[in-house]
Amino acid sequence: MIIYVLLTTMAVTVVALARLQNLFAAVVLFSVYSFLMATVLFALDAVDVAMTEAAVGAGVSTVLLLGALYLVGGMEAKPLARPLLPLVVSVAAGGVLAYGMQGLPAFSDPQAPMHTHVAPRYLEQAPKETGVPNVVTAVLASYRSFDTLGETLVVFTAGAGVIALLRRRRKRKGAGDAR
Amino acid sequence: MSVIAAHYAYWITLALMVAGIYIVIARGNLLKKLIGLAVLQSSVYLLYIAPGKLIGGTAPIIAQGHSVYSNPLPHVLILTAIVVGVATLALGLALVVRIREAYGTIEEDEILAQDRAEE
Amino acid sequence: MRDDLVLRVVAKLLIPFMLVFALYVQFHGDYGPGGGFQAGVIAAAAIVFYAITFGLAAAQRLVPERIVERLLAAGVLLYAGVGVAGLALGGNYLDYFVLAADPAHGQHRGIFWVEAGVGITVAAVMLKLFYMFVARGRDAGDA
Numbered sequence: 401m402i403i404y405v406l407l408t409t410m411a412v413t414v415v416a417l418a419r420l421q422n423l424f425a426a427v428v429l430f431s432v433y434s435f436l437m438a439t440v441l442f443a444l445d446a447v448d449v450a451m452t453e454a455a456v457g458a459g460v461s462t463v464l465l466l467g468a469l470y471l472v473g474g475m476e477a478k479p480l481a482r483p484l485l486p487l488v489v490s491v492a493a494g495g496v497l498a499y500g501m502q503g504l505p506a507f508s509d510p511q512a513p514m515h516t517h518v519a520p521r522y523l524e525q526a527p528k529e530t531g532v533p534n535v536v537t538a539v540l541a542s543y544r545s546f547d548t549l550g551e552t553l554v555v556f557t558a559g560a561g562v563i564a565l566l567r568r569r570r571k572r573k574g575a576g577d578a579r
Numbered sequence: 580m581s582v583i584a585a586h587y588a589y590w591i592t593l594a595l596m597v598a599g600i601y602i603v604i605a606r607g608n609l610l611k612k613l614i615g616l617a618v619l620q621s622s623v624y625l626l627y628i629a630p631g632k633l634i635g636g637t638a639p640i641i642a643q644g645h646s647v648y649s650n651p652l653p654h655v656l657i658l659t660a661i662v663v664g665v666a667t668l669a670l671g672l673a674l675v676v677r678i679r680e681a682y683g684t685i686e687e688d689e690i691l692a693q694d695r696a697e698e
Numbered sequence: 699m700r701d702d703l704v705l706r707v708v709a710k711l712l713i714p715f716m717l718v719f720a721l722y723v724q725f726h727g728d729y730g731p732g733g734g735f736q737a738g739v740i741a742a743a744a745i746v747f748y749a750i751t752f753g754l755a756a757a758q759r760l761v762p763e764r765i766v767e768r769l770l771a772a773g774v775l776l777y778a779g780v781g782v783a784g785l786a787l788g789g790n791y792l793d794y795f796v797l798a799a800d801p802a803h804g805q806h807r808g809i810f811w812v813e814a815g816v817g818i819t820v821a822a823v824m825l826k827l828f829y830m831f832v833a834r835g836r837d838a839g840d841a
Binding site: 403404407408410411414415417418423426427430433434437440441444445446447448449452453456457460461464465467468469471472473476483486487489491494497498501504505506507508510512514515518519522523526527533534535536539540544547548551554555557558561562565566 | 586587588589591594595596597598599600601602604606607608610611613614615617618621624625628629630631632633634636637638639640641642647648649650651652653654655657658659661662663664665666668669670672673674675676677679685686
Binding site for chain 3: 640658661672673
């Protein structure tokens with residue numbers, strides 16, 4: 401199926417991303433990876449999430465990374481020794497996660513616990529109670545609107561933080577900019 | 580073999596997570612670390628959404644002619660997670676820009692060497 | 699890049715469609731995929747495209763920085779204001795069913811205003827981030 405091809409391509413892209421030293425190529429590969437992730441999410445029927453990941457991951461993240469890359473300059477230094485310890489640590493963490501994932505239900509099982517608890521109630525009641533056919537929007541904006549308020553505040557705080565970090569005083573660059 | 584086929588999405592999620600962790604730990608360039616962090620966050624989105632899919636179902640938008648829908652709850656959580664992820668990426672990039680202006684480099688070992696030389 | 703003819707023509711053709719598409723995604727988030735976040739990012743992307751093609755100064759004449767900063771806060775205040783309206787009309791904070799005579803219609807109205815607040819804040823933040831990163835590089839002595 402198409403999902404298997406896309407997932408394999410994503411894994412290959414990330415391995416190439418880890419090995420590249422040219423940071424511009426790494427940013428472009430990250431954009432490719434985000435776009436493949438959006439396609440996989442669409443194939444998994446998550447249309448809202450796919451649209452957001454395509455717009456935010458392949459769009460805004462890439463623009464911000466390119467902007468920062470222009471300001472800091474382009475090549476990564478060669479790693480000094482073979483990074484054996486990080487490889488062992490990562491694979492060990494992966495082993496622990498694989499052990500934990502044994503308990504997950506099989507792919508697409510309608511009797512899995514996540515499909516029998518709260519989700520059927522939302523799917524049945526949301527159009528009647530809110531008048532909105534898109535259940536994701538209804539849950540996001542009505543049933544769980546406190547979470548969305550917190551998220552809007554997080555976005556606002558990120559904007560305020562970047563303004564505080566990157567704001568320019570009215571003097572030329574290099575005149576003691578150590579605030 | 581059927582164990583791998585039924586769980587292929589989970590195995591790839593695991594591989595992406597391990598790759599993301601490796602990039603964050605093993606690379607010394609700050610920008611590469613941030614990209615690895617973004618890869619790690621993306622793999623978590625896949626981990627949440629893959630179990631919610633029902634084969635033969637459709638997107639959770641109530642319409643005529645469909646009775647099986649994918650689970651809408653992970654979609655809501657991951658929408659929030661994506662936007663929070665880009666917010667943290669933006670703040671991290673602003674910090675990298677300031678570090679570059681203060682130290683002249685974004686390689687982690689050179690920054691630590693400069694700090695140690697100052698002490 | 700403002701001397702490149704192909705880019706200028708394509709930008710002038712595409713940017714109105716991008717802005718209209720952002721409004722479509724915002725207001726049809728109830729009936730199809732969409733909502734505040736996607737619409738805000740698409741609207742910011744249209745202005746970023748304009749800035750890349752015609753220069754940062756032109757974009758800042760079109761959407762000045764002070765307006766972007768005020769929109770950033772206005773979106774969050776709109777969202778919180780819907781909550782306070784719920785309090786004022788007799789329910790709890792962020793109750794929507796008190797906003798109209800029919801509870802389902804009240805929910806629809808509340809969802810509309812809340813998504814509008816989210817869209818405004820996200821669009822302003824993404825655009826402001828782009829402005830900040832580009833302006834930092836301009837002061838380093840290049841056009």
